[in-house]
Amino acid sequence: MKKFNIRKVLDGLKEQASSSVSSGQSGAPENNLMHETLQSENFQLCKTVRHGFPYQPSSMAHDPVQKILAIGTQSGALRLFGRPGVECYCQHESGAAVISLQFLINEGALVSALADDSVHLWNLRQRRPAILHSLKFNRERITFVHLPFQSKWLYIGTEKGNIHIVNVESFTLSGYVIMWNKAIELSSKAHPGPVVHISDNPMDEGKLIIGYEAGIVVLWDLKSKKADYRYTYDEAIHSVAWHHEGKQFICSHSDGTLTIWNIKGQGKPFQTITPHGKQPKDGKKPEPCKPILKVEYKTTRLGDPFMILSGGLSYDTVGRRPCLTVMHGKSTAVLEMDYPIVDFLTLCETPYSNDFQEPYAVVVLLEKDLVVIDLAQNGYPIFENPYPLTIHESPVTCCEYFADCPVDLIPALYSVGSRQKRQGYSKKEWPISGGNWGLGTQSYPEIIITGHADGTVKFWDASAIMLQVLYKLKTAKVFEKSRNNKEDKQNTEIVDEDPFAIQIMAWCPESRMLCVAGVSANLIIYRFSRQEITTEVVQLLEVRLQYEVNDMESPPEGGGGGDRDLPTPGAASPSPQTTGPPTHPSTSSNSSDGVRDNVPCLKVRSTPLKQSSGYQVELVVQLVWVSGEPPQQITSLALNSSYGLIVFGNSNGLAVVDYLQKTVLLNLGTVELYGSNDPYQRQARSPRKTRQPAGGLCDINEGSASEDRCKSPTSVLASNHQQFYNGGGGRGAKMSRKLSLPTELKPDLVLLSVCPPRGANPLDHRDNSFSRSRSSSVTSIDKEAREAITSFHFCETFARKGDSAITPCLYVGTSLGTVLAVALNLPPAGEQRLLQPVIVLPSGTLARLKGSILRMAFLDNTGTFLPPAFETWYEPNAAGADSEERDKARKRRPVSVSPSTSQELQESQYAVVCSEKQAKVIALPSQNCIFKHSITETSFVLRADVVQMNIGNCVACFCANGHIMTLSLPGLRPLLDVNYLPLTDMRIARTFCFTNLGQAMYLTSPTEIQRITYSQETCENLQEMLGELFTPVETPEAPNRGFFKGLFGGGATSLDREELFGETQAGKASRGLAQHIPGPQGLEGMKGAASGVVADLARARIALDERGQKLGELDERTAAMLASADSFGKHAHDMMLKCKDKKWYQF
DSSP states (O other): OOOOOOOOOOTTOHHHHHHHHHTTSTTOGGGGGOOOOOOGGGEEEEEEEEEEOOSSEEEEEEETTTTEEEEEETTSEEEEEOSTTOEEEEEOTTOOOEEEEEEETTTTEEEEEETTSEEEEEEOSSSSOEEEEEEEESSSOEEEEEOOTTOOEEEEEETTSOEEEEETTTTEEEEEEEOHHHHHGGGOSSOOOSEEEEEEETTEEEEEEEEETTSEEEEEETTTTEEEEEEEOSSOEEEEEEOTTSSEEEEEETTSOEEEEETTOOSSOSEEEOTTOOOOTTSOOOOOBSOEEEEEEEOOSSSOOEEEEEEOOBTTOTTOOOEEEEEETTEEEEEEOSSOEEEEEEEESOSOTTSOOOEEEEEEEESSOEEEEESSSTTOOBOOOOSOOOTTSSOEEEEEEEESOOTTHHHHHHHHHGGGOOSOOOSSOOSOOOSBOOOOOOOSOEEEEEEETTSEEEEEEOGGGOOEEEEEEEGGGGBOOOOSOHHHHHHHOSOSSOTTOEEEEEEETTTTEEEEEETTTEEEEEEEESSOEEESSOOEEEEOOOOOGGGTTSOOSSSSOTTOOOOOTTOSSOOTTEEOTTOOSOOOEEOTTOOEESOBSSOBOOSOEEEOSEEEEEEEEEEBOBTTBOOOOOOEEEEETTTTEEEEEOSSEEEEEETTTTEEEEEEEHHHHHGGGOOSOOOOOOGGGGOOOOOOBOOOOTTSOHHHHTOOOTTTTGGGOOOOOOOOOSTTOOOOOOOOOOOBOOTTOSOOOBOOSTTTSOOOTTTOOOOSOOOTTOOOHHHHTSOOEEEEEEEEEOSSTTOSSOEEEEEEEETTSEEEEEEEEOOOSSHHHHHSOOEEEEEEEEEEOSSOEEEEEEEETTSOBOOOOOOOOOOTTOOTHHHHHHHHHTSOOOOSOOOOTTOSSSOOEEEEEEESSEEEEEEETTTEEEEEEEOOSSSOEEEEEEEEETTEEEEEEEETTSEEEEEETTTOOEEEEEEOOOOOBHHHHHHOEEETTTEEEEEEETTEEEEEEEEHHHHHHHHHHSOBSOOOOOOOOOOOOOHHHHHHOOSOBOOOHHHHHSHHHHOBOOTTTEEEEEOSSGGGHHHHHSOSHHHHHHHHHHHHHHHHHHHHHHHHHHHHHHHHHHHHHHHHHHHHHHHTTOOGGGO
């Protein structure tokens, strides 16, 4: 039969393309009947939400009225948190570190100061905050920023020691400047250093306290423009805090001391405290301690004040964890933290600094965590954190994303996960409770699964753009903890670090079966159960998976394994290369010359294993050392709950395991899958002669030719599951593999070159150096000798060309772009399934593509997606009547497609195959290629998935050059192509996932998940789905000054800053000092974010509400003053009446 290859299928020419194909091959005319519903307008790419802990945090701020928290990072990111589920992510374009944040309290705005000496004003009254104004300083470096409550004048301290004042409304500089030399005058001969603190006196807005790093504090009178007092100490200052009455302030110093000063006593501090210093008996100064980086001084109406500080530990506490110290009265509590403290804030009942603060909690920002401490309860317990900030608890090594899951799945996982929660948290509600949830229209359940370096697997509820941990599974419990025995370690482990790390996960949401593959060449199969059980003996299978073509001709020198027999295809019982489950103690053996053989990498525990409700171990499969060779890491994995099978592969071959009967059904080298139809002339080679280093991220050859740069590694990133380790190894050497990526790459390079897993492409064994170029088109015989398995797909389809009936099959994709079929002959469901053998038979080659195979899927003759057969979940530990229900449920799901046996000219199914370079649609059973599309010529695909959208199916691809693309099915028309994300980090490649309904995700930093959508519908609804940060809240009433303070003075005095700092009195600022940069929409930022009549009315209503609030406050103050005057007049009249008739001598 003559075969045509269609090179391009252009948009709008599908019918023409189909007719041109039909002339040359049978089975194509029905393509005209397949109407593709998805069009380009159904796709749009945008970020939706970011979850996780802010990576490398640098600053923090809190709005006590709105009750929202802001965190800035070293990469210029802003993360805003309200009540659980209300989160927001923003990014400064410059990417400079955020050094300070200041809320305009209860105004819906935030000021950020960056390390590039720019200051920005963010509008938080819109669902996606935007910058309204920016100010870039040219001559001076910003070191400190302070914005008084209910003031529009921002104080900015600089490295030179000067203070500049900015009008927040117009973002212009005032001509009023406090110069450092005028502030200190003759009190110091040297420069006082940068400004480390600015704040106004709580009782007198006209007095400003300025802290200089060298140890000088100045009390500046804003009206008279001179220093009232200066306070000098011989140790550097880190922070300053006021007592609320404005008569005292406290400084923290670099020698671990706190000094308390009276504002009118300049000479010496009123009191000096060394919280963690040992007090000598002879009255000398205590030994110096580590610097106290920050102190806060908070008062209470009924009890002792709180002094809260970070740092200050003595130098002899080596190895002690970072601490937060809470001093309250005579008690001192030292609270140890897991990570270094970046910043902390005390949450108080009032936003007014001139009132008793009444602190109730402390928010502590750590390098990798956020902790909130309850100050009101004894022992200072922490609040249970409701945000999803524990993604990075152990480094994430792989991810999977599932949309539109069964509706009962999330409640089931939550019910077993709720029993894992820790005890001892504060009983109070989470104090950061601002904002409102969005009105989400997405109702389908979504689940994200993350695998971690310590062997844990976490299930997350990701529905409606929120994230909440559901359940945590610890896979390392299955294995015995490694002892510090060098000899034992040498025998078992093939990885130096994180031997339990998760590499690949396969999950069936309907049956809840889970299979995880670890870096130590091990597999664990789990069943979900609501009942606790104790497993006396963990079922174990050991598999010898080895590739030695020349074993049949010349036995290898030394060691066992030379008499290995090739397995018979379709063998029903375990081949000689496997040991069955009963032999739990491993049959490990060392030959006389010390070559390790039949040794697993990890030791399965021999003691009974108590398994709580949730996921429980069904079977453990381990690859073993073969004749001194360590097992290759698993590169691909698939599970089918209906068939009761799992299949896994690596660079040597594949193995099919029946987890119901606990047997290995098939154990073949990749070459043996081809049988006599192997298209490649392979060089016979023993792996012992070519010990290779572990696959790792290669150095990039900057001088390589352009044609080499656009070639793809043949088995790189197969299904996104390979590990990118750096390692080395000669014969017998232990490999070093590390999971805690990222590996930073040079951003200017278009393409990276990645070495495949160890042994997938044999390298020159003489120097063990990494090859500089990789190409899927290289015809190296040496390379083809090790063809890795890169993907699997279980399906009910046609096993061979021209078959008339569909049967259960397994399709296998390899690193050389070959798709092979394996037929599965399953016994009847029920009891027979557990007794009769499953017959597995390789059936030949389906197709060949450029690059390694990444994804396979099947469509019926109408273009509808055919999901693999599955079994519905049942309780595995049920008894009595429940067990009868279980037996009924254990029947395989019927296949929806049942083609007639007389179909000779009409195709019944279509196989969709996607590789690193191409996508093909192949008609079955004729196996004719009806559509073909070249995805990329200059790069390669990292991740590809066949996904279901609301109105059709498509292929979604993510390329190494950063492009995200979608192709229609079955026509493979390009529908979306966006240059989204240049691949600068292998973490993104390892964790990128597409899922149904236009959702995708990846790990954007070691601690954060970024979710994106490529659905136009979701993009349009996103604004409604996002939460609101700002909600109209009435500002608390100012503290009552009392009658006598109002009459005779002594209360807080206000200052007309407008008159003082305005252009009339202060003049204009120097032109070259700072440059004003309007935001994307300037003052119209809010209007741009929410345009239309409704938004205008809403803004007008908010403005009227605020105006009404202010008028109401003014009215109340007027009424209070009137009542006070009436009272005074009454008292005066009574006094006059008493004294009216008295003589002078009667007084």
